[in-house]
Amino acid sequence: MHKKSSSREPKRGSLSDVEFRLLTKIAVRYEREAKKCASVRAYYAACIMIGGALEAILLQMCDLFEDDVAQAVSNLPRKPTGSIDRWGLNDLIRIAVAVGWLPPRRGQHLAEPGVGKLAHLLRRLRNLSHPRQHLRELDDVPLRAASYRVAYAIFDSVRDWLWLKIAGHAPMEPNRSPFGPPNRVVVKVPRPRKKRRKSS
Numbered sequence: 001m002h003k004k005s006s007s008r009e010p011k012r013g014s015l016s017d018v019e020f021r022l023l024t025k026i027a028v029r030y031e032r033e034a035k036k037c038a039s040v041r042a043y044y045a046a047c048i049m050i051g052g053a054l055e056a057i058l059l060q061m062c063d064l065f066e067d068d069v070a071q072a073v074s075n076l077p078r079k080p081t082g083s084i085d086r087w088g089l090n091d092l093i094r095i096a097v098a099v100g101w102l103p104p105r106r107g108q109h110l111a112e113p114g115v116g117k118l119a120h121l122l123r124r125l126r127n128l129s130h131p132r133q134h135l136r137e138l139d140d141v142p143l144r145a146a147s148y149r150v151a152y153a154i155f156d157s158v159r160d161w162l163w164l165k166i167a168g169h170a171p172m173e174p175n176r177s178p179f180g181p182p183n184r185v186v187v188k189v190p191r192p193r194k195k196r197r198k199s200s
Contacts (some may be wrong), residue, residue: 011114013066014084020063027056034152043143046149051089051126054119054155058092059084059102061162089126094117101165102158115157122154141186 001168001180015023034049062084072095080091087095093116094104103117125147127133134141 008108013063013069014061015059019085020060022102023060025052027060031155032134034148038145038148038152041145043145043148045061046148047122047125047143048129050148050151050155053121054122054158055089055092056128057159058089058096059087061165062087062092062095064166065099066097069095089123090106090120093123096158096162102161115154118154119158119195 001091030053034046034053037043037046041089048150064130066084069084076094076098080087080095092100094095096119097104097116104116105113106114108114124133124137128143
């Protein structure tokens with residue numbers, strides 16, 4: 001007899017078990033290295049790594065809920081090409097919004113951008129690894145600690161929203177705050193130097 005799967009157990013998609021488990025390791029490693037980079041004020045590297053972690057967990061979601069993704073992709077005006085493992089972060093975010101995992105708007109009258117929109121900000125920070133992209137996005141260097149704090153908060157919020165889907169909670173409300181609990185990201189910032197007292 002075959003053991004019946006729980007109705008709350010998500011369907012696995014086209015990735016092999018080995019590939020799926022590897023994505024889990026990648027997401028954990030990238031997040032850990034993002035924090036290490038931030039601890040030494042390497043904020044470019046930190047944003048790149050946390051952006052990679054975001055891509056890994058979105059790939060896992062698309063594999064877990066392949067049927068939902070296929071239906072959402074069929075309704076997209078601009079469809080991603082190739083198989084899931086060929087999709088870029090821009091495609092994965094658009095699909096996550098289309099499926100309903102990440103709300104694009106929040107707040108009263110849905111007037112503010114939700115985590116589905118803010119995820120593209122993290123994608124843009126990650127893409128600063130390309131010099132031509134940096135020229136278009138920012139006119140100065142280096143990247144500041146505040147940029148990493150925002151990037152990590154977006155990643156953390158996306159992870160929370162995706163977990164709601166996996167855990168089978170009630171439908172997500174679009175006015176939920178896109179940021180996780182405060183002070184979860186610790187980064188080093190330069191301390192202001194104390195002024196030396198002039199000797200009289």
